[in-house]
Amino acid sequence: METNKRKHGHITSVLLIDDHEMVRDGLKVMLLSLKKDIRLKVDEAASGEEALRKIARNDFDMAIIDYQMPELSGPETVCRIVRFKPAIKILALSNYDELAYIEGMMHAGANGFVLKNIGCGELLMAVRTVLSGNTYFCNSVALKIIDAGLDKKPHTGIHHKTITPRELEVLRLIAVGLTNDEIARKLFLSKRTIDTHRQNLLNKLGLKNTAGLVRAAYEMKLLD
Amino acid sequence: METNKRKHGHITSVLLIDDHEMVRDGLKVMLLSLKKDIRLKVDEAASGEEALRKIARNDFDMAIIDYQMPELSGPETVCRIVRFKPAIKILALSNYDELAYIEGMMHAGANGFVLKNIGCGELLMAVRTVLSGNTYFCNSVALKIIDAGLDKKPHTGIHHKTITPRELEVLRLIAVGLTNDEIARKLFLSKRTIDTHRQNLLNKLGLKNTAGLVRAAYEMKLLD
DNA sequence: TTTTAATTACGTGTAAACACGTATTTTTTG
DNA sequence: CAAAAAATACGTGTTTACACGTAATTAAAA
Structure with missing residues (x-):
């Protein structure tokens, strides 16, 4: 079941996970600005723990998760979410297009990876793509992936020694x-x-x- | 004229200057969320250049400026704004509480300095303080300043030695x-x-x- | 053209980082 | 409960960074 069946009237619920209120607010504004084709309901979590708690109680269609967060890191959070609720689509968010982060998030189970400097249009594109069961990368991220040949070797794992x-x-x-x-x-x-x-x-x-x-x-x- | 005379009905206009749409949106949401005592009108600029252009055309009461931006840096932008329109109150914004940045922005003429991880409440506090003609620093910034003894010597200038x-x-x-x-x-x-x-x-x-x-x-x- | 700023370079000493080991205790997890 | 992972700590030696000076040559600015 790769494609997301959205029937009329179904409200897609999204969970924004970032420790910065400012970033969450910014995301929310962008997401709600163009809700023509997708009816969105947005919820927020300021940490991985809070996110997991909310996900346990409510049904979300997708989560947008920052790479770096205090307690539970982005990849860790993604990992737990996908193990817990594999159906949730995950869009990874980061300030940097570092290969290790891309690898970390994607390997953990994210369905897309975009930088925080994207505009509204691209964010919505990413959300739509991921929700429809596909993978989305913003430009520079895609370039990095191709450059590193990550698309060829599936899971060679870059460093993947966990930092405690x-x-x-x-x-x-x-x-x-x-x-x-x-x-x-x-x-x-x-x-x-x-x-x-x-x-x-x-x-x-x-x-x-x-x-x-x-x-x-x-x-x-x-x-x- | 240190205090800002805001009479009834006066709409305080604020210019948000940051190269990230997400951050600008986040700021806007926070600012508009509690406009009980201050009537705000918010405008945005994605660069120092755009900001100066807007300031030349419109009257702003205050500007909130990110430290680091592509072309024109935060301090440079602040410097030009205060030289151009000294009445505009300036709140500096940054990801880091590095002494050099604080010094750079304050010396350029900012009236306050807060980190991006502050919440809505503190942001509004900062805005109010700065608008009333006083100086605002968020906690960690204040600590750094005291620690460095910057409050004692007025303009000894910490670095301001040019890097070659x-x-x-x-x-x-x-x-x-x-x-x-x-x-x-x-x-x-x-x-x-x-x-x-x-x-x-x-x-x-x-x-x-x-x-x-x-x-x-x-x-x-x-x-x- | 004189003065100033920038680039270059050395001497000497201390502090810190880096490299390679080993090893015990505690915590987590299967 | 057994096994694995994480956190703790030490020994020894080398390399690099840091601190404080001094100072000559060169380029830029007044």
């Missing part, structure tokens, strides 16, 4: 400029522990120094 | 992950020269390590 919550926390602190020692004091841990986390981050992400880590943090939207 | 083209070039290479030695080889220079450039960058930008430099590079859009 603790590591993510450390990564963020590294990116804001703290030294291992400062992070250790902040988290009440040994400096050597942070040393290890840092090393593991470098290995898992395939990076070689602090600059790389900061870039990664940026791209994961850990800085705000 | 060569330094910019080095900064970019640092951010993409090269070591001083690698940069030196790439530019056919001594390692010590790059050492100096790096040090000067740290001093001029008021940063303390590589992480800070990478963040700076990101914000200056040197990467992507």
Whole structure:
């Protein structure tokens, strides 16, 4: 059942998942601005947890999910949603067209991937495409995918070593400029522990120094 | 004339300046959601240039301006607006509470600085405060300012030392992950020269390590 | 043309990051 | 409950970054 059967009068319900109220509001405005062919009902969640709770209680046709969110990340959230309710169409949203994010979201089960800088028209196009059972990528994302030849090899997996919550926390602190020692004091841990986390981050992400880590943090939207 | 005299029926007109439609929409929703005490009229501009054009033609009471935008940056835009129409109150908007950005916007002439992750309530508070002729900072921003002792010395100017083209070039290479030695080889220079450039960058930008430099590079859009 | 800003470069020392291991404890999950 | 994953921590050594100076040459601006 790939195609979404929308009969007359059926109201398509969409769940917007993003930790920024501003982004949710922006999405909502765009979605509601051109509801000629699709009757939309929009709900919001400020976190992956809230999203899962809402999805457990209500029936949604689709979810629009930001890549980076505090507790539960975008890919994690997508993963749980598809395991829980495989019928829900998922459009991934991100600030950056980083290959790893695209891969992460798509592999988790998203049906499309668009950047936040798209306009209203393209957003609606993406929503329609995904709702109809197809896959949508915005331009630069599509280019990246082709460029990386991801369309050929199905699931080779780019890095896919999972970064643990603790590591993510450390990564963020590294990116804001703290030294291992400062992070250790902040988290009440040994400096050597942070040393290890840092090393593991470098290995898992395939990076070689602090600059790389900061870039990664940026791209994961850990800085705000 | 510090206080803004708003008489009954006066409609306060606000110009939202951000290159992301989504952000502008989000702001608009937030602003219009609680227009009990202030009657707002909201207009938008997707760039600094467009903003200046609109400001030249219409009278605005305030502008809400994102720090980073493609062509004309936030501070540049602010600078031109205040020189052009000093009466316009300006609220600076940013994703990050980096000291350099706060300084840049405030020094350019902004009347307040808030992060994009604020909620509706705080946004309105900020708007009201700024419109009434006072200065507003969201929490983390205020902390940074106090921490840096910016409130004491009025216009000592934190960085405002100009970053030279060569330094910019080095900064970019640092951010993409090269070591001083690698940069030196790439530019056919001594390692010590790059050492100096790096040090000067740290001093001029008021940063303390590589992480800070990478963040700076990101914000200056040197990467992507 | 003089003065200023930019680019280049070195000396010396300390602090921090990076690389490679190993290893225990705690938490999660099948 | 057993197995796997995550979080904790240490040892040792090398490399790189950071801090504080000084200073010559070159390009740009007043």
